[in-house]
Amino acid sequence: MNIELSLVLGFEVDTINSVQFSNHTGYQHFKGQVLNDTQLGDLLEGLVSNGLDCYTHLLTGYIGSPSFLHKVKSVVQHLKTINPNLIYVCDPVMGDNGKMYVPAELLPVYQEEIVPLADIITPNQYEADLSVRLLSGQKIASKEDAGAVMEWFHGRGVKTVVLSSTDLGAEEELVVLASSISNGTKDKFNTHIPRLPVNFTGTGDLFAALLLAWTHRTNSDIKRSVEATLSTMQAILQRTLTEARREAGDGKPLTVRHLELKLVQSLEDIRNPVSRLPPPPS
Ligand code: ATP
Ligand code: MG
Ligand code: MG
Numbered sequence: 001m002n003i004e005l006s007l008v009l010g011f012e013v014d015t016i017n018s019v020q021f022s023n024h025t026g027y028q029h030f031k032g033q034v035l036n037d038t039q040l041g042d043l044l045e046g047l048v049s050n051g052l053d054c055y056t057h058l059l060t061g062y063i064g065s066p067s068f069l070h071k072v073k074s075v076v077q078h079l080k081t082i083n084p085n086l087i088y089v090c091d092p093v094m095g096d097n098g099k100m101y102v103p104a105e106l107l108p109v110y111q112e113e114i115v116p117l118a119d120i121i122t123p124n125q126y127e128a129d130l131s132v133r134l135l136s137g138q139k140i141a142s143k144e145d146a147g148a149v150m151e152w153f154h155g156r157g158v159k160t161v162v163l164s165s166t167d168l169g170a171e172e173e174l175v176v177l178a179s180s181i182s183n184g185t186k187d188k189f190n191t192h193i194p195r196l197p198v199n200f201t202g203t204g205d206l207f208a209a210l211l212l213a214w215t216h217r218t219n220s221d222i223k224r225s226v227e228a229t230l231s232t233m234q235a236i237l238q239r240t241l242t243e244a245r246r247e248a249g250d251g252k253p254l255t256v257r258h259l260e261l262k263l264v265q266s267l268e269d270i271r272n273p274v275s276r277l278p279p280p281p282s
Contacts, residue, residue, distance in 0.1 A: 008270050009213040014055075016043055018063060026201035026256045034064065037071035044075055054082050059212055061205055062093040064102055069109045076117045087215075090118035091208040095126050115156045120215060122208045125166040143168055143177065143190065150179040150188075160215065160222060164207050171195075176230060180222035187222050193230055196241055198254060202261050207233060210270075224275070231273035236266045 007013065018040075021032035047053045058079055063069050080086050092110050095101050107130055115121065123131070128149045129139050140146050146168065150161040160180040169175040169192045177190040210232055214225035243265070244258035263270075 008267060009217070011057075011213060011216075014047075014052075016040065018061075018068065024201050035068070037065075037067045040068065040071045040075065044078065048078075053079060055079055055086055056083065057087045057089060057212055057216070059089045059091070059208060061091045061208065062102075063106070066103065066105045066109050069106055069114065073109075073113045073117065076114075080117070087119045087212075088117055089120040089122070089208060089212045090114060091122045091204060092127050093204065094130060096124055098126060100126075100130075115153065115158060118158050120160040120162070120211065121153055121158050122162050122164050122204075122211060124164050124204060128163050128166075140166065140168070143175075146177050146190075147179070147188070150177065154179065154181060154186075160220070162211060162222075162226060164204060176226060178222050178226050180220070182220055189223055189226075191226065191230065193234060196237055198241060198244075198259060200237060200240065200259055200261065201256065203233065203237070206236070206261065206263075227275055228273045231275060232266075232269050235269035235273070236261055236263065239266055239269075 017035065019032060019034050021030045023030055044053070058076060060072055063072060076088050080088070090110075092114070093102070094106060094110070100107075111131065125140060128146065131149055131152055133139070138145065140149060146163055146166060150163070153161040159182065161178065163177040165174040165176060167174070168177075172195050173192045174195045175190055175192050177188075179186065179188045181187075207229060210229040211225055214228040215222070218224040218228070240259060240262045243262055244254045248254050248258050
């Protein structure tokens with residue numbers, strides 16, 4: 001998914017599929033292969049041999065084993081020695097809605113080894129909770145708690161923290177919070193978006209990929225980046241839901257199949273998200 005998006009927004013992308021599955025794991029069954037750390041090392045070695053290891057950005061998402069995550073750490077470190085300005089966007093995929101869906105041993109590896117290398121991090125509320133529990137033993141229950149967890153990430157060197165969704169607003173809303181440090185100044189803000197009454201799969205990946213693209217395109221203007229990202233997200237998800245209801249037929253239950261994200265149908269919303277902000281000063 002990230003690759004098509006990035007091409008539309010003008011990025012050339014090399015993709016490493018850490019898994020290759022028949023379908024996403026929201027379906028009842030899936031079959032396929034999982035890349036291991038040695039195989040990841042082989043791919044990097046091939047790039048290095050040809051001098052192809054110079055990248056402007058690196059984005060990582062779901063990683064299912066500590067050995068693979070360790071290898072990712074060495075890949076990030078290597079790519080940062082080749083391009084010290086490389087921006088590493090880490091989506092620390094560990095769980096959602098109170099449940100961890102990776103082995104528990106991944107948490108300390110993220111916290112101690114990966115987070116200090118990340119420039120931008122995009123945890124959802126549960127993933128942010130996992131960190132705040134270290135601080136206070138509590139879950140995130142307020143915007144102040146969310147602020148504290150964003151500070152925790154800043155304290156480890158992460159310049160931009162975006163909590164991709166939280167339940168800190170009204171019932172029918174999602175709240176997205178962001179905090180970003182550039183040139184010594186901190187920019188913080190939050191925004192409330194309507195919560196659609198279904199569970200989508202792949203929204204976290206889409207969010208991280210869009211945010212990467214828009215931080216680059218807005219020269220790290222975090223407010224505009226999150227705005228553009230959410231504008232595209234809302235358009236895609238609304239279209240997905242409308243089409244799913246149409247495909248299922250009046251009032252019938254929606255299946256995982258119906259709710260596959262309507263990306264191709266949304267190219268214009270990816271290219272030109274409608275902004276609710278005034279234009280930037282020229
Ligand atoms: P995933 O469940 O795919 O791993 P995630 O938990 O990492 O995703 P979320 O924070 O749930 O990511 O979602 C990312 C973005 O997707 C949110 O900022 C929001 O814009 C959009 N989104 C996801 N689900 C909904 C929903 N039900 N209604 C409205 N927007 C949604
Ligand atoms: Mg979620
Ligand atoms: Mg996520």
